[in-house]
Amino acid sequence: MLKGNLVYLCALERADMPFLAEWRNRADFRKFFREYREISSDMQNSWYEKKVLEDSKTIMFAIRSVESDELLGCCGLCYINWVHRNADLSLYIGKDYVYIDDQGYAKESCRLLFDYGFLELGLEKIWSELYEFDEKKLMLYQNLGMQIDGVLRNQYYYDGKWWDSKLLSILDDEWKKKGT
Secondary structure, eight states: OEESSSSSEEEEGGGGHHHHHHTTTTTHHHHSSOOOOOOOHHHHHHHHHIITTTOOOOEEEEEEETTTTHHHEEEEEEEETTTTEEEEEEEEEEEGBBSSSSSSHHHHHHHHHHHIIIIIISSSEEEEETTTTTTHHHHHHHHHOOOOEEEEEEEEETEEEEEEEEEEEEHHHHHHTTTT
């Protein structure tokens, strides 16, 4: 368990899957994810079994409230490259359907993940791909010290329009200098 003041990150449980499926199936959330289709409970359970339980390149967590123990969202490190020591950051807050909250849950979850990734796993870089309309997450990540590494033009088709994708990252020494 990774514990902060507002949230703690712990293992995802099978009982969390219906909540994750509900949140991921919201059109206002789904547009931010690589998986653009609605997902069934079978698809969600298959992801849990294949990625969360069996894939050594994926470490996912439930985000829970320190105060109430309530499930708030999901986060983790995906596509971990153990040779080159980098991973893709995954994060969303499903509680109250906010995606990225203003209470600090997402920010603290990222801080816990960055500490875990850099200090415990020995990663050199944590990166993320965001679609250009994902302004709340872009602002959050940049406030945490992530920098835009590049843009993939016309990478994502949504709502009848092509959108660019932004690649962001933060390096181990940048995170440590920031003074977590």
